Amino acid sequence: MSSKRTWFSSRSLLYVVALLIALYILVPIYLITISAFSPRNAVFDYPKPFFPKAFSVETLSFFLNSFGVLESVQMSIIVAILTLVLSLLIGAPAGYTLARYVFVGKDSYRLAILSTRAFPIVILAIPLAVTFIRWDLDDTAIGVALLHTAMALPTTILVTSSVFVSVSKELEEAAMVLGCSRFGAFRRVALPLALPGLAASAIFTFVLSWNEVFAAAILTLQNPTLPARLVVQLNQSPLPFKFAGGFFILVPAIVFMLFVRRYLFTLWGVKLK
């Protein structure tokens, strides 16, 4: 019994598990990366050598130079930023309200927010496209961003409300005692304290918009976002391009994660000071 406890306390099991989890994520990434940088024929080698024998950026550069990829990256970034801004502009005040005020129908309101996720976008596709075409929103960044905002809002509202709950109400009251207006107290005290949490929820919104395929594919035609363009094309492309495309989608996500790591930890319950 006691030897078992030493085994656990030595933490080696923990490290083994951590190592396994890390490998589970890293090995596929590694294989995708070496395949993306291999010449076309090498992709079909079986069994696959663990260290690549030849190096080539042929498929990757074909991919990058193929029609519209760079425009789509641009479109994706614009859409993601618009979505992020719109959903925070609408979602953060709603979250704040849920956190601070008691009002009639608060619980049903909270439920109603979630219910927007109950409508599958597939069913809404045609009516939505028809409306967007009539309103000239079709095939524009703002059109896609509006839809992504609608999809992101429930999460944004609920996350921001829990962020504001964790910011102590007394601090705001103290600010008001010392002469701040209601809005001033929010802006000078609550907002700065909630900022890391808000940033984390913004990141989720950004990632949601960055990865969303179906709505973007329906609502755009000549200016698709990156996933809308890629996922369709890659699904039907030969293996070397799948690796190149996979690599291309992976890298921004990894870089992005490295940057926002700190804020993500905040969201996962590290206490706000």
Next chain:
Amino acid sequence: MRKKLILVALLLVLALVAVACQPQTVEVTRVVTQTETVEVTRVVTETIEVEGEPVVVTQVVVETVTVEVPAEQPDFGKVVILSTQGVPVEEAEKMRGIVLADFPGEPEFIGVEEPVLLDRVLAEAEAGEGSVDVVIALHGTFPTLQAADALMDLSDLAAELSDRGIPDAFMELGKLGTEDTQYYIPLMQATYIFAANKVALDYLPEGADPDALTWDDIYNWAQNIANETGENKLGFPAGDRGLMHRFLEGYIYPSFTGGMVSNFKSEEAVAMWEFMRNLWQYTNPQSTTYAFMQEQLLSEEVWVAFDHTARLKDAFEQRPDDFIALPSPTGPAGLGFMPVIVGVGIPKNAPNPEGAMEMIRYLLEDETQINILREIGFFPATGVEFPGFVSTGIRLEGEAVAKQAASPNALPALLPVGLGERGGEINKIYRDTFTRIILNGEDIPTVLEEEGAKLQALLEETGAPCWPPDPPSEGACQVR
């Protein structure tokens, strides 16, 4: 400082919104006149003799002359093409860079999956405002668009193009069962064949002719390979994105039962499924993950594979000396095979119908048809002679395709017709039957009875009459 930052950020966002909302203008410039009237000033110098002395007289004459403007390339403006074919990265690039490059205008080729194409064209039809000029899709996609009355009648264009050698039977398909409305014009065709690594030929059963195999030959072949190498080297595209249902609908069912749906649960069908079960022992079990057999052929994971010609093309292109193309095998009822027709149509509210018409004329030119074959592996719909213009790999495929179609006992099986929006459901029935019998090992007659009932219900609900190779029916097709 912070205020300034916020201000800058806000401005940035506003600028983004402004950019995003910017209306997209489509400029259409067309040269209308072919002749022009110009005023010309001419200086005429004459020498006349006045009383023996030469006098030079200069006169300025103003004339109007009509000049033929040399055939300046007319510009048909922007033509937006929405296509479910030629979607993969490389193929789409070749469509843009080579196939469509000489079109007099500004073609925009957009590859999408079928549901997106349908949603887009239907939404535009309903909104009464279009942005798509040309639709390129499989025959089976068009009935849904026809049902929503979203397509233009192309009868005049069809008459104009009658000299291109498009088979009448194909043109007839483009009318989608109507008398005089041409919903699409056949653009290109493909089919499914077997491809084999030449190594596998050593294991061919004795006396078997690779150009006229029977299903029993295929079985013995796979068995020989398995016995001698210890590996199952026969492969089918039975993965999620594979086209296994076409194999069942258009190849093995017609070959054994003579029909696609009408003999679905007949005795012959039971015998066929027993054959499939035996064959599956020697089939690579990874088949349930395969989608594009060219990949497994190139990696030599399998030696013998069945798939769509466009999904085998890479193997023949990359290593033409290592692979051979084989016509589909013959069964007790004949050689079942499925010609795939890709058509081109114009949505009713296309913004640039003239450009769209010109695009169709352009696509059906000999040169474009050969380019399509060379670049994306679809065979011409017109009568153009192509063998001299394409690579060895494609010629190999082309020969197998031709042999298959010209076989004396050929049973061409059409893609399901008349099921409208529910065209995908029939594929599910065939795939479910396959999964239950072959993968789950369920009792054959029971499964055929149950799935046959679903098939019958589908046919009754849509009222679809039988289509070739099944004999024509009065009313909905009946499953026997």
